[in-house]
Amino acid sequence: MTDVPLTYEDAPAHAVRTAVALALAEDLTPLGDLTSALLDPTITAVAQIVARWPGRVAGTACATEAFAQVDESIEVSWAVRDGGAVEPGTRIGTVSGRLAPILTAERTALNFLGHLSGVATLTAAYVAAAATGGSAQVWDTRKTTPGLRALEKAAVRAGGGRNHRGNLSDWVLLKDNHIVGLGITEAVRRCHDRWPARTVHVECDRLDQMTEAITAGATAVLLDNMSTDEVTACVIEADRLAAGGRRCLLEVSGGVTLESIGAYSATGVDLISVGRLTDSAPILDIGLDIEPTS
Amino acid sequence: MTDVPLTYEDAPAHAVRTAVALALAEDLTPLGDLTSALLDPTITAVAQIVARWPGRVAGTACATEAFAQVDESIEVSWAVRDGGAVEPGTRIGTVSGRLAPILTAERTALNFLGHLSGVATLTAAYVAAAATGGSAQVWDTRKTTPGLRALEKAAVRAGGGRNHRGNLSDWVLLKDNHIVGLGITEAVRRCHDRWPARTVHVECDRLDQMTEAITAGATAVLLDNMSTDEVTACVIEADRLAAGGRRCLLEVSGGVTLESIGAYSATGVDLISVGRLTDSAPILDIGLDIEPTS
Amino acid sequence: MTDVPLTYEDAPAHAVRTAVALALAEDLTPLGDLTSALLDPTITAVAQIVARWPGRVAGTACATEAFAQVDESIEVSWAVRDGGAVEPGTRIGTVSGRLAPILTAERTALNFLGHLSGVATLTAAYVAAAATGGSAQVWDTRKTTPGLRALEKAAVRAGGGRNHRGNLSDWVLLKDNHIVGLGITEAVRRCHDRWPARTVHVECDRLDQMTEAITAGATAVLLDNMSTDEVTACVIEADRLAAGGRRCLLEVSGGVTLESIGAYSATGVDLISVGRLTDSAPILDIGLDIEPTS
């Protein structure tokens, strides 16, 4: 069996272990797998993990972990790892061992693979659509499924996207409610003082807010719910303010779709963030084709 | 402030507490909310939880818990509870207390509300579509997001759907790999012996399998990936076998869409299960409109 | 060393891991094993796990796990696995490795083995007693020791018993307080609607309640605290209602003893549930005979 190594961009090992343990507990409490218990425990099988739809794979480490936590003697090898592209019928991996525990772990393994590959696949679609217009990166957001932040953000990377801040503790993102009564300039100054060296990101609804944020020293500005024309005006102004130096990072956010992302990318912004990468991605259908071997 | 009680069909309290604790930890480790820390801690606010899109609400208990775990003095009341229908602009609930912790908990609360309301909304759409053809119930599956089984299954109920087995420990579902070498009749017999009184569900690809399963005493049969014509033939045969008594439950499963569910419902089956209710539901967009009060 | 494989009916692996981790933590917090720390750490030993009393074994996976969590280099093999019968002196298994960690894990391993084998042994006694009167199965209940549900229910299976519902989420069991104000017929109808395909079990104190429950479509009825004469009357009526078809499952419950179970079994009921299998089973005495080897 061939095996393809996972690159180190995947989710951290502890996050994989914890998420899989929770998923198995919710699927097996209290009596375990009633149906597999009817099987002759000596039957073994080889099973192929196969893509049913085209897309990008993510979550292979979770699948490996799911089989291992049910029965550590099950062997899993991968022909495609996170980030790999698949077509319907592509063999992604192979599972071999006792049939009963393979069936017990099957759904948990596939739920991770399907969901995370769904995130990677939708990300790849946005990345491709953005590339038709320009060179803007595609970002995720904090609109992730509760409990799966680390895994979904890794799936976005597998799909060719980039990660916005990981959580509230990563960097500062000033929204309107944070600025009320302070003004952008004073708020940014406080950030630089309280959280030095850290990214200061400012949400802007209008060009004049962007100008103030950049002048105050923001690392990045989020252009919120603007039309491509408004964004273009912002890009021109930001280029002017950069005066040939490193331009403040410009993020477009708010309701960008697969249809509109190319046009936003063409404006020359650096980044476009898309909540639906993680909050609304349908699964990628991946199945397990099992052949009993004894 | 009015408040609407949650019915007792919601997810169990311990599942809500645990899921929220995990979600907050992943959003706040290690330093907490950098941005809210810049605020004057004495500022208070009243915030409205408002639907942006039409749909069905679910997850209100999670939202209440998210605010409480961040700051137990925040007050949350609900005008709409799980299962309630909303239109764009409908006020779902109200949050009041200190502004800083409200902002800290906001995304976590909305991630639960958005995701679970998305599940309820998609379920309601399938339920409505099924009703156009007949009286078949709409079921979920075990294709849930890892770690959120209890919450998503409650969201399906909020959307008017019904729950398939909760996990591998609930009841027996014999698939092809369980039956190999035994045959349906013997497999069902073993189930009745080993797991007495428990639902025995048999996956069938063909009418003759269904006949054998019903004759063997299955509680329900899953008609897998059949056309409406094939299903109709099964219904006729199952009616015949029932001979005026209680007919074995007939479930349709496999690739049923919003477009096709009405036709399947019209065949007279009892239940149609739909994996995408939980594995591919886009969020329902719900926002928090905040007004500082001091 | 010979080793006997565990059948797949044992408790799920995650339940074993979690229960053992808790048990070791309560025995070793905070300083670990003071006494074993006095030993020369290079001493090794071979220890026999030996039955002191006759009975049925259960909990071998827990014992393996206890030694492994203390020192993963300890080797454990089994001559008897869960469900096996033992006599005083029967060697159940062998443990070999460093003496100090063997002594540290000894009591935890034996506590699991003794308790769970006690459950299996008492179950086997009830099963044998029931068989003297008829073919009724022996069931457990939800009267399990808190935290050990999965393990005790597996021990009941090892003793030849069958599992009643695993928990409140498995199936519906209507007791008097659930029915008040609805009546049995309406309550059963609601169950079939809300929790389709799921077992609906109805607790009945009188024959007329049983008749109503069966007519309403209950999967099983629990004949609560009835005399054998009352039960016999119920069996006759249930047979009549079945009219040659599959009879509703009849469960006897309430105060059945080793002395009375044969008579209840002789009535022709399907199942007799016994709370004391799990709430009052004395341990099976199992010891560890240790011989230092270096």
Next chain:
Amino acid sequence: MTDVPLTYEDAPAHAVRTAVALALAEDLTPLGDLTSALLDPTITAVAQIVARWPGRVAGTACATEAFAQVDESIEVSWAVRDGGAVEPGTRIGTVSGRLAPILTAERTALNFLGHLSGVATLTAAYVAAAATGGSAQVWDTRKTTPGLRALEKAAVRAGGGRNHRGNLSDWVLLKDNHIVGLGITEAVRRCHDRWPARTVHVECDRLDQMTEAITAGATAVLLDNMSTDEVTACVIEADRLAAGGRRCLLEVSGGVTLESIGAYSATGVDLISVGRLTDSAPILDIGLDIEPTS
């Protein structure tokens, strides 16, 4: 409603919280209480917790916690607290609140109450039997149910017994395998050096071992599996060695029954330890009598 405070000898609060959370999770994963979900959620009830058998109560804090974790608005008050004696029919406590969550928590609350009161009741029986012969205290052992060490040891105290060491980290107990190659005298010396001020307990099979242990400075000796005559000889010798000073504590252990404990107590030993207090206590039957109030 009257309420009786718990004395401070009960199990620590964190142990109660953790054990109850585990018990509820195993009873409610994944869907919660299917049956109570059928109830009208506005129905309230008052329920009496009533003894069915005579005995001693323990575990009231666990019962309070079980109701609170399911629904914090449920009120629980106690007429009898841990250590109190009850007769069949004695009202132990009262629960009031919404009916549905009361039914959901009922079995978990009763499982704790029944099991822990069973431990307290059996302890009280041994204490009473020991008192017929002399003044020896009754001790528990480390033969506790995995996961319930803290709660069962508190139940032993509620029954009038005393606690042997809580775990392997409390004090030193030298058994034959610890002493091999060192001899008692050297082993005790090492204990005093490595674990100063800490109880050093020595298991002895023969009088000469006891003499050596006492001379070496043991805090207590465990007279293992001796007849009452052998124990009497040990008592005489230990008195002689004490020479009017504080005698080394003498513990009798091994197979002591309700029938034999009086005779052992009459020998003049200080303590008799009984594994079955915690490993083989049948439950005390306690029930919940519920009256819907609306």
Next chain:
Amino acid sequence: MTDVPLTYEDAPAHAVRTAVALALAEDLTPLGDLTSALLDPTITAVAQIVARWPGRVAGTACATEAFAQVDESIEVSWAVRDGGAVEPGTRIGTVSGRLAPILTAERTALNFLGHLSGVATLTAAYVAAAATGGSAQVWDTRKTTPGLRALEKAAVRAGGGRNHRGNLSDWVLLKDNHIVGLGITEAVRRCHDRWPARTVHVECDRLDQMTEAITAGATAVLLDNMSTDEVTACVIEADRLAAGGRRCLLEVSGGVTLESIGAYSATGVDLISVGRLTDSAPILDIGLDIEPTS
């Protein structure tokens, strides 16, 4: 009783809850507080939390939580909150309630207060010493006590320091081993591509490395183990490169002491990081003066 509110810069609530639960479990497993169990449970007390040494307070939320987790009826109020300066004898807070649980929680509460106030106090000393030379901020590092990252970083803020990155997930810090084979320029470019908008920090041993890092677009450079003369040269060069614009942040790190920090601050760098703030801070001695009140 007066009470002083905690500002929102403290550690997140979930981190406080979790750390306190662990600390209580390790202090109370398995039997609870043997000594307090001897007390009359009706005795109440008022206790003053008093500084024995001068310093800065931190950890008040942990102390509140420790008392609450042992007995939720204990009341705690604060005269000084995190960040407040105290002298020997300063009353920091007041605890009132039942004496037994106050004594049980005392050491846990004081361990948090003493340790975290120790961190805050040492930080304040470094901040004061740095201010004698210039305006450089004092930073912590990732050299924190395992398990207490969130709490210790909050204590640094309470002492007037600033937080370096919270963990490996916050921002990029390129050290020599990350750069080998890539060179600084290419490594920084990759960071900007893979982790856009995120702080890119480069460790430099020599001025030419700093120049390359700044030119490549680093957010900050860490001047590692340099003399003040070397640092001064770097500051001059960095000012030159800034050309009147925003200068790259300059961090001094490595072996800076209370004696040397003033001189480093005088060089004009922005920040000086000090591992010993969190890895070597002695406690601030804080005691509990208890007066029984009944």
Next chain:
Amino acid sequence: MTDVPLTYEDAPAHAVRTAVALALAEDLTPLGDLTSALLDPTITAVAQIVARWPGRVAGTACATEAFAQVDESIEVSWAVRDGGAVEPGTRIGTVSGRLAPILTAERTALNFLGHLSGVATLTAAYVAAAATGGSAQVWDTRKTTPGLRALEKAAVRAGGGRNHRGNLSDWVLLKDNHIVGLGITEAVRRCHDRWPARTVHVECDRLDQMTEAITAGATAVLLDNMSTDEVTACVIEADRLAAGGRRCLLEVSGGVTLESIGAYSATGVDLISVGRLTDSAPILDIGLDIEPTS
């Protein structure tokens, strides 16, 4: 690679596993190690764990566990184990495997090693200083860092110290607040009754209290904050009371320093407890010298 086994006095394995898992989670949530993700995942390395300062090592099991939890294929071997003395430059151990995960685990491993070796080193210094005056043992206290009780107490043993009680559940320590209203004699009597065989330790401020405690049968007395003259008077009186038998253990506690411990040791007491061993030990500086190998 040579490897040196850990003696069995180290912290229990479950405590190591749990503490490391928490430490990695706080360092890697949510996105993992951003910087190491930039590396070519096929690069391997050999790294030496090297002492920078002289001292005593502790925490090697934690370091092994940290590397293993990040990547189980990393190999760690030890030239020096807990308790071993090191000089600047001493190689303590060797780590080999993939470079990226080695860098990810590096700081966590070193934080454990540095902190626990710091505790061991300070303990060894106190032990050496005490030995200059007499033969008194050096004890720790319950003033440990929250969450690290088991590990720090093991580090004290590695440094040649002895452990005071592990927690509140180990033995009884009567302080002034426990005795109020009872008097020492009655309080000790209650201890012997309620917690038989268990160490009873009495805190004494004056010689007459000590006399009463010893006469009452205390196992040990804590001479609190006394001068060496006062302690000497106590020793003389305790010798007199022992009358040639085993003297009650005498502990000196309160503000003992490296300068004063020799004089206290010279008084002839048995034990001197020092809170700062665990609450104020600076780290021992230990580094990782990494050489990429491919």
